[in-house]
Amino acid sequence: MSETIYERLGGEDAIAAVVDRFYERLLEDDRVAHFFEDVDMRRQRAHQTQFLSSVAGGPVEYSGEDMQSAHDHLDITPSDFDVIATHLAETLVEFEVEEADRAAVMEAVAGYEDDVVTVAAD
Template sequence: MSESVYHQIGGREAVEAVVNDFYDRVLSDDRLEVYFEGMDMQELRAHQVQFISAVAGGPVDYSGANMREAHDHLGVTEEHFAVVADYLERALRENGVGDDNVDAIMSEVAALKDPIIGA
């Protein structure tokens, strides 16, 4: 049995480090601040940890709203989706996640583009 991406990257502790780095980047970007006004960031970070853990094959099932429902009211643009995806990829790489695992996680994220932007 092969080890999951989740375990290869260091499990929950590693995912939490990536998520914290990711949100530090996102929340520092003036172009994205409108999407996070009034949001419970502690809850959002917890959902993101759960989401990344799930797509990386961790012992977690993502229980948040489906992506279309969760983002429909935000009017996320294709440009802003790309910026956020880039921040996630950078956070993964800069927290020591290897290329193959970054590619695996980012392919899961890419599959969510249409539901998130409402296409």
């Protein structure tokens, strides 16, 4: 049986490190930092780690709110989504994740775009 992306990334601790760096990048970016102003970032990081572990094939089931409910009130535009996705992709590069694994993670994340984007194209 072949390894899952979760295993190749190094499991939950490694994914948590990627998530921490990802949120550092987002909070430093004035284009998207405002989405996290009133957010419990410890909880947010835990949810994101669980979510990415799940989409990477880990033995983790995401138990957070469904994506649409979680993002409904945020007025996220397609360009906001692109900025956030770019930060994730660049973080995966920074952590030297193999190109095929990066592509698979980004494809999985892209599958949630319709649920996350709540405002028509800007």
